[in-house]
Amino acid sequence: MSKEADSGEVVQLRGMWASPAVHRVAWALRLKGVEEDLERKSPALLELNPITKQVPVLVHGGRPVVESLVILEYIDEVWSGAAGAPPLLPENPYERARARFLAAFVEDKSREATRKVFFAPEKERGEGLRSLEEILEVLEKELKSKEGEFFGGRSIGYLDLAVGWMPFWLGVVLEGVLDCKVMNAIKFPTFYLWSKFFLQNPPEEKWESIITLPPREKAIEYFIKYRQLYSDSPK
């Protein structure tokens, strides 16, 4: 069942199920009511994106778009009036800049932090955890300032999608694999409430199955193996 996008062209999302970045894009597509074409064959991932060899890749009308945050902006621009869904990015330029800044900040800081927590020896892990806490402090403050339940205000927005990986994947990776906890509900109560939304699995009907997540046990298993694999090899 291939439904074509408003622009009349076929949409495909390529990527690996365990990658948070892929899900981020999938959620955006669902929010906009865009259906992917699952039937047609398309060029191998490497052919489409030989430069960075990254996932995810959004293929729209045969043209690839890469870098998940760039893809979110692309989706927002192409399907701007779609399904009555409000825009992902705020209209106000200042708020827009703020959302982009925070997404970039979390992206950069969490990359290093999760690497430290996940792969580094015990003593470096503490640094990684502290970094993650710093991120949560920033997000907690930001959420408190909003009118509505989301970073996007009363509806899910760009920043919600950008950091929406944290509740599940930090839950899987930290708690499931390493048995350490960072998303403290007492320290970060607002973030905790927000994260409940992203952990609905299956999601409440109200949210129309936008947020899909892989099964928790499967993800934990995957990351345990992944960690073993990369822990033993030199960095």
Place this chain on the structure above:
Amino acid sequence: MRNALPSFSHFLWTSSIPESSHKNRAMAAGDELKLIGNWASSFVARPRIAFNLKGIQYEFLQEEFGKKSDLLLKSNPVHKKIPVLIHGGKPVCESLVIVEYIDQIWSSSGPSILPTDPYDRAVARFWAAYVDDKLTLQFRPFIREADEAAKAQAIEQMVAALQHLEEAFEKCSKGKSFFAGDSIGFVDIALGSLIGWLRAVEVLAGVKLFDEERIPGLAKWAERFCSSDAAMGIIPEPAELVEFSKALRDAFRSAALPSN
């Protein structure tokens, strides 16, 4: 979330103007404009070039090297980094985010920095992100103490990245002067802002990065970019940056600062 606490932006700027009057008012093109930065930073060069393109005046507040001013710390408590643009009292951070912001607010002045077509915009954003990902960190070994191996590896990464960017330039420019076509655009600014430091590395490491044989397109583009009105006076001379990097290394050595 109920607004029990003041909004985040209130923490950033202690002004006598009540919070409510700022909160929902969209910043207008005529509001007060300050840019915090310094002459040596490539990241700071980006919004400066964008302002030049748009013909916009702003107050440039230079940070004293080695110190972070109160204004900077208040405006960017999350990152504590330059550049920070303060527009009508509200801070905007992250060089490329600032450039997009400038393009949006002053959309009717000067050329468009980002293209209008969504796919072209995605391509431009990708390449700008690529520059940040692959190039900007490679200057570190030349600013901090680093062994020859680290420097050699950094050069290798830069050469490889520039090769990809050469191909990108061929595709994006379609025979015209800049990545964006006839006038300077987003990717031109993202990469062009680095030309000063790239040339400084050429001096420090004794290698040619803008090699006319390997990357002819970019070699000519770099000349064009630096002599453009928009970039005039903003890209520092290699000698100035070489001098600056020596001062930085001395400062790091003596103060043993944590890495930023």
